[in-house]
Amino acid sequence: MRYIVHHRFHGTAICGPVNLPYSTACESFGEYVMWCGEPICAVSSQNAKEHFAVNDDGHGLERGSITHRIAFEQFGLREQQSPDYWERWAFVWSDGSLRRYKKTEIDDFWLWNDLFFCALIEELRRIDKLLDLKNITRRKQH
Amino acid sequence: MDSKVLVGGAVYKVKGGRTLIEGTGYDVKSGKTLIGGTGYGITFVDTTLNNNDWSVISETSSAGTAANYWSVGDTKAVAVSGTVGTLSVSGTYYAYILGFSHNSTYEGSNRIHFGCFKTAQTSGIDVCLVDSKYNSLSNGGSLRFNLNHSGSDNSGGWASCNLRSDVLGSDVSPSIPTSGTLLAAFSSDLRASMKSVTKYTDNTAGGNNSSSYVTATTDYLWLLAEFEIHGDRTYANSSEKNKQAQYTYYSSGNSKIKYKYSDTSTAAYWWTRSVNSRNDTSFCLVDKNGSYTVDGSYYSYGLAPAFAA
Numbered sequence: 001m002r003y004i005v006h007h008r009f010h011g012t013a014i015c016g017p018v019n020l021p022y023s024t025a026c027e028s029f030g031e032y033v034m035w036c037g038e039p040i041c042a043v044s045s046q047n048a049k050e051h052f053a054v055n056d057d058g059h060g061l062e063r064g065s066i067t068h069r070i071a072f073e074q075f076g077l078r079e080q081q082s083p084d085y086w087e088r089w090a091f092v093w094s095d096g097s098l099r100r101y102k103k104t105e106i107d108d109f110w111l112w113n114d115l116f117f118c119a120l121i122e123e124l125r126r127i128d129k130l131l132d133l134k135n136i137t138r139r140k141q142h
Numbered sequence: 143m144d145s146k147v148l149v150g151g152a153v154y155k156v157k158g159g160r161t162l163i164e165g166t167g168y169d170v171k172s173g174k175t176l177i178g179g180t181g182y183g184i185t186f187v188d189t190t191l192n193n194n195d196w197s198v199i200s201e202t203s204s205a206g207t208a209a210n211y212w213s214v215g216d217t218k219a220v221a222v223s224g225t226v227g228t229l230s231v232s233g234t235y236y237a238y239i240l241g242f243s244h245n246s247t248y249e250g251s252n253r254i255h256f257g258c259f260k261t262a263q264t265s266g267i268d269v270c271l272v273d274s275k276y277n278s279l280s281n282g283g284s285l286r287f288n289l290n291h292s293g294s295d296n297s298g299g300w301a302s303c304n305l306r307s308d309v310l311g312s313d314v315s316p317s318i319p320t321s322g323t324l325l326a327a328f329s330s331d332l333r334a335s336m337k338s339v340t341k342y343t344d345n346t347a348g349g350n351n352s353s354s355y356v357t358a359t360t361d362y363l364w365l366l367a368e369f370e371i372h373g374d375r376t377y378a379n380s381s382e383k384n385k386q387a388q389y390t391y392y393s394s395g396n397s398k399i400k401y402k403y404s405d406t407s408t409a410a411y412w413w414t415r416s417v418n419s420r421n422d423t424s425f426c427l428v429d430k431n432g433s434y435t436v437d438g439s440y441y442s443y444g445l446a447p448a449f450a451a
Contacts (some may be wrong), residue, residue, distance in 0.1 A: 012206040031189055041210035042189040046242060047212065071394065104265060109397045111215075 001028040004055040006064020009047065014039040023061060026052060031052050049117050059121040066124045067117050091130045098127065181210070191216040191239070192263050200335035200451045203254045209242040214390045217263050224327030227285035229273040229308040231327060233404070236260035236266055238391070240448060245387035248358075249339045253450040255392065257366075261406060269403040270412045270444030271324075276402070277411070281440040285309055285322065289413065289425050290439035296425055300415040301345035303358045303425075303439070310447055312363040324447065325363050336362055337450045342385035343367060344378065347417040353381035363449050365415035368434065370428040371398055376434040377426050378416035398432030400446055411435070412444035 010019045015038035020026075024035065032039045033052050041047040051073060053064035079115040091108060092098055101116040101123075119127075187202055188194050191212045194202075199218065202208045217236040225445060226232065237256040244255045260266030273287045281294060282285040289303040290296070298305060307313045311323025316333035319326035325333065338360050343348070346355035356379055366389070368378035373388035392398065402410045408429035418424040419437040429435040 012210075014207055014210050042212075044189060044213060045211050046209040046213040109395060111395055 002026075002060070003028055003033050003052045003056045004060035005051055005055045006061050007051050007068060009040070009051040010045075011048075013041060020051075025055070044114055054118040057121060063118075063121055063124055066080070066128045068113075070127065070131060071112050071116070073133070088131050092127065095130070099126075145169070169174075186210050191218050192236075194218075196331045196335040196451065197210055199254065200337070203337075203451055204252050206243070206252045208254050212239060212254075212393055214239050214241060214394060215396065216268065217260055219263065220259065220332060221329045222327045223324050223329075226271065226324045226327055227273060227287060227322065229271065229287075231271065231324075235261065235269070236263055237449070240335055240392075241390040244389060245385075248342060248385050250337070250450075251388070253337050253339060255339070255389065255450050257389075257448050259403070265352075267406045268397060268400045268446075269406060270400040270410055270446040272402045272404060272410055272444050273442055275442035276444070278442060279438065279440050280442055286442045287445050288440050288442045294438060294440050295422050296347040296417045296439045297422065299345040299347040299355070299417045300341075300343040300365070301357070303415075304415075305445075306361075306364075306415075310363045310365075310445070312361045312447070313359075314362070316362055321446075323363075324445070332451075335451045339364070339450050341415070342382065343415055344382060344417050344419060347419075347422065349420060349422040351379055351381075351419040353379075353384075355379055356381045356385060361446050365413055365445070365447055368414050368416040371414065371428060372434065377418045377420060377436050379419040382416060398428055399430065400428070400444055402444065410444040411437070412446045 005020045005022055005024040005026065008021050018035065018040065020035060026033050026035045026040065028034065028043055031042050031044070033041050033048055042067055050068065053060040053067065089110065101112055101119060103111040103113045160398050187198060189211050190395055191199070200223050202211060215238055217238045220237045221232050222231050225375055232254065235258065236256055240255040240257045242252055242254055259269055261269055271287070275286045281292055283292045285291060285308050287305065287309065289305045291304040308320065309323060311320040311325030314320055316325055316336045319333065341356050341361050341364055342356050342358055344355045345357045345359065367382055367386050369383040369386045370389050371376050373393055375383050399409050402408050411427045411429055414426040416426040418426055424436040424438050427435045427437055431447050
């Protein structure tokens with residue numbers, strides 16, 4: 001499986017220190033993301049989720065951009081308290097087809113599972129549109 | 143974490159293995175090798191956190207590579223056996239990853255911070271320990287789950303509170319835990335893998351929101367601060383957040399609601415280590431809805447401490 005770096009990975013990988021810039025091509029072998037034949041991290045690890053995206057369809061950079069924005073970018077209390085923010089989350093909750101991407105541990109909170117991070121790009125675009133976090137981010141910056 | 147093997151006089155690092163036995167491939171997860179007459183164990187890291195011994199988790203953490211194998215929220219079984227304050231506890235609970243190298247500038251690098259506890263390796267319920275005095279006051283000196291066992295003030299904050307030393311045992315090395323504490327009730331293999339962190343908290347208290355009140359303590363088994371949970375401040379000293387960070391576990395959207403370990407369908411209030419900066423009697427709590435609140439230091443509420451490996 002092909003992977004691509006969507007947020008620079010500068011740190012200690014399994015094989016040692018690395019500095020992998022945006023758009024570096026990688027691949028997976030077994031359960032590890034590899035670069036130049038060296039193991040970087042497990043495909044299910046925190047670093048894989050934050051820095052690497054599946055790229056078999058050539059949409060890895062966009063996939064990583066969307067999953068990172070949705071799963072890891074922070075929103076302050078002001079944004080979270082806006083009715084708009086929760087209204088958009090309500091769209092996600094009410095869409096039964098998205099349940100496959102929700103961790104099942106907790107009923108009342110929506111946490112994205114591993115399947116979300118390698119979902120079809122069309123699915124991710126749809127989720128991104130539902131949540132519209134780009135616009136919330138933009139408002140936050142003003 | 144490096145394992146090495148000698149081939150033709152040269153030392154090679156062993157990074158993993160796979161072997162074929164009667165047509166079936168197996169992962170090689172451990173082994174032994176002889177270098178210069180000395181035998182060395184070969185240990186590989188399993189990407190399922192719970193399949194690793196605490197020693198492997200600790201070594202991986204020290205090498206700064208833990209986030210390459212595991213993810214925030216992953217769980218590891220913890221055997222708890224002993225008396226904690228006045229509560230007898232015996233069972234297996236699951237610690238979960240709150241963050242990797244959390245706030246390392248202030249707290250120390252290459253550490254995995256774990257929260258306590260969930261009820262199962264997967265799909266577990268977030269629980270806190272509660273004693274028989276839960277939700278009632280107790281200031282007669284008994285080692286209840288209140289921060290102040292004998293008085294009604296918050297003087298000295300986290301550093302000086304009774305609970306920190308005589309119920310959690312956070313202030314001493316895990317190799318010589320104080321009897322009757324949660325630290326002493328942890329298994330020896332876990333205690334051998336625990337690392338100290340430097341936590342910044344209002345350690346003066348008394349109702350004055352002074353920045354100079356925020357000082358460092360060295361802790362092994364601490365309560366979370368208001369800002370570390372919520373990523374914002376309501377009652378805590380407004381300067382605590384300058385040297386704290388919200389845990390990734392919570393910033394990722396995980397629930398702040400905890401249930402009684404003895405009744406997992408009932409949500410509970412649970413203590414933080416932050417004093418209420420607005421008065422001289424109370425500390426911050428997380429309420430049954432996962433929100434901010436405060437109450438008197440002599441009330442018994444849930445304990446959901448954290449530790450590092």
